[in-house]
Amino acid sequence: MVDTIHLWLSEEAVGNYNPTAILPLLEHGAEHKRNSIVSFSGSIQNLKVSLLKEGVSVKGSLPKYLFSDNIQTLSRSSLEQSCEKLSDELKMPFSKATISRLDIAQTFLMNHAPETYFNCLGESKYFERLTQPSSLYYQNTQKQIVFYNKIKEIQKKGIKVPSVWLNQNTLRYEYRITKRVSKSLKWAHSNFDDLFTEKNYMDLIDTYLMQYDAIKKNRSVTFNLEHMNSPKDFHNQILSMAYNQLGDEAFQMIKELKHRKAFKNKEYYSRLKKEIRNLTTSKCSEESELIKELDLKVLSLKNNYR
């Protein structure tokens, strides 16, 4: 579940903080001097560590740190284990470190090539959708959602593909909170040890699933006599087909209308959009097989609670 993390442990939280004593514990240790301010940097395994006068910053992937790859995702107990390992190796209490970035991620084995699923994943409120050749991004200033081909990414980095993934379609879905972690999760604070409680761990999974859910899924619309019981149904199906054909264009048009202040009241724009959403997700449209498969696989994470 949890992949990359950024931790900050302030000098007060450490107690007897002495950067020079910790430096020998790091690999590739180096000293930096700028404007007569001295700091140190180095790493333990894959984690990048900076020792500053004000405190310690640690950045990197926790499952890689604990298991040397991020195929496995961290359970709640292994999260706690990674904290103990880190605290042990650096001899500092990292359970009280604050989290400044948190990535929740999972790799799914799919029936088709990862890229084929991108088209079914439409807009998401508050995010800008950006397509790349082998990845799909949703961005705003504090969060990021990414879908990508995990094997391709591994190969790009020149790492050997793990045997369990050979010849598999690996779709990775990541949800990254890059700013204001505690606010985003609605927690009073976001220290490392806040991740270990059952409630919070479940929060992470819920948030991850909710973000997936919030992405509008593109459906295929076909004229369907089954659900046609009134003239209104007929109209609605025709409308729904038209909107489906327009795709995102309809929403762009509403944006433009809004820019021109075309409607009398500001809430009309969101209501119109909601109407369109309802229409295009109604009975007369059909969920694609691809989305059904992805839905099933992502939502099955609920079973991995705890």
Place this chain on the structure above:
DNA sequence: ATGCTATAAGGCATCGATAC
């Protein structure tokens, strides 16, 4: 169906500190 309002979420400006 239409209008008003509260709420919640992200954006933006700013500040202080770090990185280069």
Place this chain on the structure above:
DNA sequence: GTATCGATGCCTTATAGCAT
């Protein structure tokens, strides 16, 4: 020195809920 990053508080916007 300047560019960048993270935290914070306030502002703006989208939307849901309620009332007409």
